[in-house]
Amino acid sequence: MSVRFRLGLVLAAAVASAAVAAPMTDEEKDVLQQQCAGDFTSFCAGLPPEDGPETQACFQKNMSxxxxGCQNAIQAYKKKG
Structure with missing residues (x-):
């Protein structure tokens, strides 16, 4: 499994846990990955890029x-739901 794909799963899980919404489309995952990959690296670099409780907690802790761009992508997804 590539790091890019796993990072996409992490971002999808972080956003999904922030709000109950419809399942993410591939396009929404791509936008979140493009907008939030740098933020993930900056704030959660010590964690593996996979969907685990520690990674989700790190992303949620640093939302503010x-x-x-990342905040806008997340908000756009939340509004969809």
């Missing part, structure tokens, strides 16, 4: 520090 995320880049505007």
């Amino acid at each position: 520090k995320l880049s505007p």
Whole structure:
């Protein structure tokens, strides 16, 4: 499994846990991955890029520090639901 794919799963899980919404489309996952990959690396670099409780907790803990692009992508997904 590639790091890019696993990072996408982490981001999808983090957003899904932030709000109950419809399942993510591949396009939504791509947007989140593009907008949030740097934030994940900056705030959660010591964690494996897989969907685990520690990674999800790190992403949630740092939500207010995320880049505007990442925050906008997450908000757009939340509004969809």
